[in-house]
Amino acid sequence: MFYLIGLGLGDASDITVKGLDIVKKCKRVYLEAYTSILTVGKEALEEYYGREVILADREMVESMSDELLNECDKEDIAFLVVGDPLGATTHTDLILRAKEKGIEFRVVHNASIMNAVGCCGLQLYNYGETVSIVFWTDTWKPESFFDKIQKNRDTEMHTLCLLDIKVKEQSIENLMRGRKVFEPPRYMSVNQAAEQILEVVRNRKASGDTPSSDTAITEDTLCVGLSRVGAESQQIVTATLQEMTSVDLGGPLHSLVIPGHMHPLEIDMLSLYASSTKVKDILQSLQPTK
Amino acid sequence: MFYLIGLGLGDASDITVKGLDIVKKCKRVYLEAYTSILTVGKEALEEYYGREVILADREMVESMSDELLNECDKEDIAFLVVGDPLGATTHTDLILRAKEKGIEFRVVHNASIMNAVGCCGLQLYNYGETVSIVFWTDTWKPESFFDKIQKNRDTEMHTLCLLDIKVKEQSIENLMRGRKVFEPPRYMSVNQAAEQILEVVRNRKASGDTPSSDTAITEDTLCVGLSRVGAESQQIVTATLQEMTSVDLGGPLHSLVIPGHMHPLEIDMLSLYASSTKVKDILQSLQPTK
Numbered sequence: 244m245f246y247l248i249g250l251g252l253g254d255a256s257d258i259t260v261k262g263l264d265i266v267k268k269c270k271r272v273y274l275e276a277y278t279s280i281l282t283v284g285k286e287a288l289e290e291y292y293g294r295e296v297i298l299a300d301r302e303m304v305e306s307m308s309d310e311l312l313n314e315c316d317k318e319d320i321a322f323l324v325v326g327d328p329l330g331a332t333t334h335t336d337l338i339l340r341a342k343e344k345g346i347e348f349r350v351v352h353n354a355s356i357m358n359a360v361g362c363c364g365l366q367l368y369n370y371g372e373t374v375s376i377v378f379w380t381d382t383w384k385p386e387s388f389f390d391k392i393q394k395n396r397d398t399e400m401h402t403l404c405l406l407d408i409k410v411k412e413q414s415i416e417n418l419m420r421g422r423k424v425f426e427p428p429r430y431m432s433v434n435q436a437a438e439q440i441l442e443v444v445r446n447r448k449a450s451g452d453t454p455s456s457d458t459a460i461t462e463d464t465l466c467v468g469l470s471r472v473g474a475e476s477q478q479i480v481t482a483t484l485q486e487m488t489s490v491d492l493g494g495p496l497h498s499l500v501i502p503g504h505m506h507p508l509e510i511d512m513l514s515l516y517a518s519s520t521k522v523k524d525i526l527q528s529l530q531p532t533k
Numbered sequence: 534m535f536y537l538i539g540l541g542l543g544d545a546s547d548i549t550v551k552g553l554d555i556v557k558k559c560k561r562v563y564l565e566a567y568t569s570i571l572t573v574g575k576e577a578l579e580e581y582y583g584r585e586v587i588l589a590d591r592e593m594v595e596s597m598s599d600e601l602l603n604e605c606d607k608e609d610i611a612f613l614v615v616g617d618p619l620g621a622t623t624h625t626d627l628i629l630r631a632k633e634k635g636i637e638f639r640v641v642h643n644a645s646i647m648n649a650v651g652c653c654g655l656q657l658y659n660y661g662e663t664v665s666i667v668f669w670t671d672t673w674k675p676e677s678f679f680d681k682i683q684k685n686r687d688t689e690m691h692t693l694c695l696l697d698i699k700v701k702e703q704s705i706e707n708l709m710r711g712r713k714v715f716e717p718p719r720y721m722s723v724n725q726a727a728e729q730i731l732e733v734v735r736n737r738k739a740s741g742d743t744p745s746s747d748t749a750i751t752e753d754t755l756c757v758g759l760s761r762v763g764a765e766s767q768q769i770v771t772a773t774l775q776e777m778t779s780v781d782l783g784g785p786l787h788s789l790v791i792p793g794h795m796h797p798l799e800i801d802m803l804s805l806y807a808s809s810t811k812v813k814d815i816l817q818s819l820q821p822t823k
Contacts (some may be wrong), residue, residue, distance in 0.1 A: 251549060259643070260553055261546040327644060329651035330658075332798045338654075339801050350652055352644035352763050353544060353549070356534060357657045359642040361619035364628075367647050368620075368663040371689060375658075398684070400662060473642050508622045510783060511629050 245315040247328035248488040249353030252473030254283045255291035262351040266292050270318035273311070277410050278333055279325035280430075280496060282474045296323070300411055308340055312454040315346045326355030356498055358473060362404050363467045363479050364512020365502055371400030376436045376499070377407045378429065387492075389460070392501050395478060397460040399504035406431035406497050407460050430495035433468035437499070438489035444484075460484070460501070465525060467500040468492050481526070482518040490518060505529060535631050537618035539643030544573045545581035552641040556582050560608035563589040563601070567653070567700050568623055569615035570720075570786060572764045578613075586613070590701055598630055600685030605636045607690050616645030646762060646788055653757045653769050655792055661690030666726045666789070667697045669717065679733040679750070682791050686748040689794035696721035696787050705820070718719075720785030723758035726776035727789070747801020750774070755815060757790040757803060758782050772808040780808060795819060798804040 251257035259265070266272055274285060276295045280286075289296050304311070305441050314320050326336050341348045346444055361367050372395060374388045388404070395402040409429040417424045429461070444460060447453070462485040470478045470492035478492050487499070502513070510526050517523045536555050540657050541547035555687070556562055561787055564575060564586045571578075579586050587614070594601070631638045651657050662685060664678045678694070685692040699719040707714045734750060737743070751777040760768045760782035768782050777789070785789050792803070800816050807813045 250646065253551070256551040256554070257549050257642075259541060259547050261543070261551060264546070321567045327651060329654075330648060330656075332656055332796065335654050335798055335802050337799070339805075342805055352547075352642055352649040352652070354539065354642035356619060356650045357651075358617045358645045358648040361617060362640055362642070362646075364619075366620075366622055368665075370663075371661055373658040373660075394688070396687075462632050473545050506622065508625055508629070512625050515629075515632055 244310060244319045245346055245348040246321040246349040246351065247337070247348065248321050248323050249327040249355065250323055250325050251353035252281070252359055253471075254474060256289050257281075257353070257473060259351060259353060260352065263292070265319070267294065267319055267350065268319065269321040272313065272321045272323060273297045273356070274323045275299055275302040275304065275325070275334075276399070277513045278408070281325055282471055290448060290482055291446060302411075304337075304496070306335060309325065312337070312341050312344055312346055313525065315341070321463060327352050327357070330355050330357050331454060351492055354365060356405065357403070359472050360498060361470065361518065362472060362477070363469060365467070365500060365509050366402045366506065369399070369401055369503065370403055371395035371398060372402070374402055376439060377408060378431060378435075379439055386443050386446070389440060392440075393458070393460055393487050396460065396501065396503050397456070401503045402501045403495065404436060404499040406433070406436050406500065408496070408498065412509070432495075433470070433490065433492055433495065433499050434488050435496045436497070437466065437484050441484055441488065458503075465502060465513070465523070466524065467502065467516065469498045469500065470494070471496065472498065479516045480518050481513045481516045481522055483522060483525070486518055486522070507531060524525065534609045535602060535636055535638040536641065537624060537627070538611050538613050539617040539639040539645065540571060540613055540615050541643035542571070542616060542646065542649055542802065543799040544571055545578050547571075547643070547763060549641060549643060553582070555609070555610055555641065556613070557584065558609065559611040561587065562611045562613060563587050564613045565589055565615070565624075568698070571615055572761055572766070574663075582589045592648040592701075596625075598627060600629050602627070602634055602636055605631070617642050617647070620645050620647050623679065644763060647693070649762050649820065652761065652762060652767070652788060653759060653790055653806065654797050655691045655757070655790060655797065658688070658795065659691055660693055661685035661688060661691070661793070664692055664694045665697070666694050666720060666721065666729060668699060668725075669729055676733050676736070677748045679730060682730075683748070683750055686750065686791065686793050687746070692790040692791045694791065695727060696723070696726050698786070700791050703755065704749060721787065722785075723760070723780065723782055724778050726787070727756065727774050731774055731778065746808065753815070754776060755792060755812065756804070757792065757806065759788045759790070760784070761786065762788065769806045770808050771803045771806045771812055773812065773815070774783065776808055776812070784794065797821060
């Protein structure tokens with residue numbers, strides 16, 4: 244049997260009892276290590292599970308998936324994923340391959356940022372398309388994420404922005420020389436995400452594209468920064484985009500939410516996390532007069 | 534401390550290890566019993582936890598929330614919610630009241646249908662607004678859910694439809710006589726949901742409103758029915774809306790998904806669950822020619 248097990252968010256104890264029982268009895272356990280991280284590493288998980296865990300990076304999963312799945316014919320193999328295993332197509336590919344080989348699989352679900360983001364107080368029902376914000380380079384600055392956020396706002400929907408993670412990156416020099424030397428991992432902060440959004444705002448203004456609608460994204464647009472959701476050290480801050488460029492939310496992972504139209508209770512919840520009197524005043528002004 | 538703990542989906546063992554540890558040490562444990570259900574009841578949970586659990590219906594939570602929160606001043610109280618505690622504003626109200634009273638709270642997240650629906654193979658990133666389909670009565674047949682699904686399809690987004698749950702309902706006679714006698718609980722099936730959607734399709738046609746766009750919802754529109762997501766007895770079926778009116782997915786809870794634009798891998802995943810050759814052919818025709 245091939246088990247895909249969600250680890251949830253936070254630390255080792257966020258696995259479900261069902262998931263932990265399976266991890267303990269499996270022949271081999273792989274930990275997917277390229278789409279997300281917990282606040283603890285592989286060693287802490289090994290200690291918690293009382294067994295060995297094999298780190299699986301993207302290259303390994305893609306090149307070994309046949310081998311990995313072949314083992315499941317004879318024995319139980321678990322593949323651990325931070326959050327829930329099936330949010331994006333990244334891992335559905337493994338399921339399709341398992342099905343093709345006639346291998347049985349089972350999914351053990353858990354919390355992921357896609358539902359745990361509810362902690363900021365914005366209703367999950369009212370989120371539109373989820374957006375990924377990638378690290379810009381000097382020569383590659385895609386702006387499509389901005390248009391998706393704007394589209395969500397225009398239809399009154401909130402937007403969850405997932406922020407880029409770069410692990411096992413090679414410098415261009417190392418890549419060209421074929422040296423398997425990797426750069427330290429990078430995790431986009433809410434500061435960087437807000438900076439990139441504001442750069443698009445400025446670019447659009449400079450090119451004369453200044454929409455006057457009250458859903459248009461500006462420096463004063465409210466947003467919610469979240470870090471280490473589900474962990475004890477979790478932080479949530481409501482700020483303007485301008486303020487969000489300098490808020491300190493500590494270590495990774497960070498996520499950013501841009502609200503659309505808000506229900507009075509949603510406004511009350513965001514007020515709990517307001518970074519400044521200015522933000523409290525903006526939120527207050529959004530409340531329908533009673 | 535006031536703990537809001539998600540139970541996930543499925544059975545008692547879908548609680549997280551962190552959640553279980555808290556449940557065991559709390560002074561009192563309430564089980565929210567009106568927005569969702571597991572495949573097991575209160576007794577199974579009590580046995581699994583080795584302790585008493587107090588059922589809390591909507592009336593009790595609303596009338597007792599002050600009392601409930603006051604206790605948290607002195608001792609640890611847990612409030613258990615099927616799925617994740619913070620998907621909808623239902624429970625954020627409790628958090629706002631706790632904050633007002635200066636009571637500390639903590640949330641233990643878990644899987645909910647909002648992210649576990651990823652199991653059908655449609656990417657969570659591409660879902661639009663979530664829709665609730667309520668039981669129609671003879672005199673009350675709201676159609677707004679239909680327009681939301683259509684809006685999502687027009688912008689290429691998938692739609693998760695949450696199906697109505699009625700617990701502790703009183704008949705009009707019992708209500709008028711003030712008798713606290715309750716009807717048996719009702720859970721909407723995918724059959725009933727598909728029926729209601731098709732009735733709107735027919736209503737619109739009868740009133741001459743027949744959109745010609747290829748995203749328009751018709752009898753042949755594909756949809757995905759899911760039951761008991763996360764449980765061993767989980768079922769997933771891809772069918773046309775017409776077929777979905779007669780598919781047997783067994784006991785509650787059911788959910789329905791109406792896909793928008795699909796990525797080739799998403800089409801492959803839905804094909805795994807196709808109810809008929811007709812559905813397989815429709816899916817095949819959606820694949821971009823290679």
